[in-house]
Amino acid sequence: MTYCLGLLTQSGLVFTSDSRTNAGVDSVATYAKLFDFSQEGDRVLVIMTSGNLSSSQSVMSLLKQDLEDAGAENLHNLPSMYAVARYLGSKNRTIAEWDRPSLESSNISFSSRMIVGGQIKGQAHELYLIYTEGNCIQATPETPFLQLGETKYGKPILDRAFRYESSLEDAARCALISMDATMRSNLGVGPPIEIVAYTADSLRISQRCRLGEQDEFLINTRRQWEQELQRLVALMPPVPWDGCGC
Amino acid sequence: MTYCLGLLTQSGLVFTSDSRTNAGVDSVATYAKLFDFSQEGDRVLVIMTSGNLSSSQSVMSLLKQDLEDAGAENLHNLPSMYAVARYLGSKNRTIAEWDRPSLESSNISFSSRMIVGGQIKGQAHELYLIYTEGNCIQATPETPFLQLGETKYGKPILDRAFRYESSLEDAARCALISMDATMRSNLGVGPPIEIVAYTADSLRISQRCRLGEQDEFLINTRRQWEQELQRLVALMPPVPWDGCGC
Numbered sequence: 001m002t003y004c005l006g007l008l009t010q011s012g013l014v015f016t017s018d019s020r021t022n023a024g025v026d027s028v029a030t031y032a033k034l035f036d037f038s039q040e041g042d043r044v045l046v047i048m049t050s051g052n053l054s055s056s057q058s059v060m061s062l063l064k065q066d067l068e069d070a071g072a073e074n075l076h077n078l079p080s081m082y083a084v085a086r087y088l089g090s091k092n093r094t095i096a097e098w099d100r101p102s103l104e105s106s107n108i109s110f111s112s113r114m115i116v117g118g119q120i121k122g123q124a125h126e127l128y129l130i131y132t133e134g135n136c137i138q139a140t141p142e143t144p145f146l147q148l149g150e151t152k153y154g155k156p157i158l159d160r161a162f163r164y165e166s167s168l169e170d171a172a173r174c175a176l177i178s179m180d181a182t183m184r185s186n187l188g189v190g191p192p193i194e195i196v197a198y199t200a201d202s203l204r205i206s207q208r209c210r211l212g213e214q215d216e217f218l219i220n221t222r223r224q225w226e227q228e229l230q231r232l233v234a235l236m237p238p239v240p241w242d243g244c245g246c
Numbered sequence: 247m248t249y250c251l252g253l254l255t256q257s258g259l260v261f262t263s264d265s266r267t268n269a270g271v272d273s274v275a276t277y278a279k280l281f282d283f284s285q286e287g288d289r290v291l292v293i294m295t296s297g298n299l300s301s302s303q304s305v306m307s308l309l310k311q312d313l314e315d316a317g318a319e320n321l322h323n324l325p326s327m328y329a330v331a332r333y334l335g336s337k338n339r340t341i342a343e344w345d346r347p348s349l350e351s352s353n354i355s356f357s358s359r360m361i362v363g364g365q366i367k368g369q370a371h372e373l374y375l376i377y378t379e380g381n382c383i384q385a386t387p388e389t390p391f392l393q394l395g396e397t398k399y400g401k402p403i404l405d406r407a408f409r410y411e412s413s414l415e416d417a418a419r420c421a422l423i424s425m426d427a428t429m430r431s432n433l434g435v436g437p438p439i440e441i442v443a444y445t446a447d448s449l450r451i452s453q454r455c456r457l458g459e460q461d462e463f464l465i466n467t468r469r470q471w472e473q474e475l476q477r478l479v480a481l482m483p484p485v486p487w488d489g490c491g492c
Contacts, residue, residue, distance in 0.1 A: 152398035156427040
């Protein structure tokens with residue numbers, strides 16, 4: 001399983017991903033799912049992947065292959081974030097054409113979703129989700145976050161506490177709490193956690209953090225959050241029983 | 247969709263259910279999913295249902311039919327909570343035998359899960375989940391809650407803030423927050439919400455509450471919880487950026 005989350009705020013973007021892959025509980029491994037293709041001063045591009053590991057690794061190989069070919073359309077010369085999202089979708093379609101029939105003949109469904117966010121010089125910062133089928137949707141101020149993989153456990157905190165107007169620091173805190181809730185409830189989602197924050201118009205990623213399982217900050221944050229939630233629950237007004245005797 | 251939740255504490259039980267059924271977003275209706283079969287002084291029995299509405303209504307019809315037949319094994323003469331759980335499972339199997347082939351021939355999967363909790367005089371208070379297949383599991387002090395339906399959105403708050411040792415009032419607050427998180431994230435789960443609390447050894451349900459969509463308490467609780475969460479997020483330590491410049 002996977003959990004990746006992209007947050008769009010008025011002042012920038014936050015990305016977080018776990019690093020666990022598994023094929024059954026007895027086949028667990030660690031792979032990065034967050035990739036930085038930025039070129040400082042010209043563009044920031046962060047891509048997160050989910051789905052079959054072989055599919056997302058194949059997409060990454062194609063992206064790198066195109067980058068080595070100066071004449072090819074690639075991540076460093078595409079003219080807009082929308083063009084980047086469509087380009088990533090076209091890679092999904094290429095891999096699907098190669099692998100889907102064979103996977104499906106073994107009853108394995110082909111799956112490759114991505115989130116891409118960033119900014120190209122002179123344009124707005126944007127965030128997209130690319131579906132397995134190659135089409136894409138964009139985050140907006142009304143719906144300012146996009147998720148991949150195990151999306152449900154980490155959604156309530158975002159619905160409650162994250163807004164397009166949130167500061168980048170608060171967005172990063174929300175991302176961490178959302179990730180931690182997901183790790184707690186699904187063993188298929190696990191550390192190290194990567195978190196990246198991008199300040200709009202800076203055209204470079206200056207804030208990045210990687211938290212391992214035994215990271216003291218992660219352990220303390222988890223403990224503090226849990227204690228504060230317990231305290232909050234106890235402070236809520238009691239349920240107003242009807243006292244109906246039924 | 248449905249969300250039902252049963253909480254086991256050392257001092258009693260809490261049950262909560264939504265009341266929305268839907269077959270697509272254009273066919274939404276309200277049906278009770280929480281049923282009280284208690285006999286004051288002898289036994290407390292609360293049953294919550296999920297799955298095909300026709301299946302759970304059929305189970306209820308069979309339960310009532312048996313109760314009208316003094317000679318039959320029924321909810322008022324079964325000797326233990328475990329026997330009640332197995333008996334409910336046998337009803338699932340009966341309905342499955344009747345309806346499953348026909349449903350499956352229309353590509354509709356047969357589904358009927360239940361939670362039952364309560365106490366029979368002189369025995370402990372217990373909580374069970376009955377699967378569609380008729381087998382069952384029991385809540386324990388280590389895993390003191392059981393859920394039906396849309397289980398994921400409402401689980402993080404339980405994992406964080408609910409314990410077997412929680413007071414019955416705190417358990418009811420957790421149940422309400424868990425339900426509200428689920429309603430917020432899945433439109434298929436909706437009010438009125440029913441909440442029932444049972445104090446162990448009292449052998450009667452004295453605390454019950456039903457909250458409609460416009461209920462002032464529900465609206466205020468939601469607003470307060472949201473504001474407090476936002477405040478909590480802002481108070482958490484900031485993410486420790488590596489400042490790696492990558």
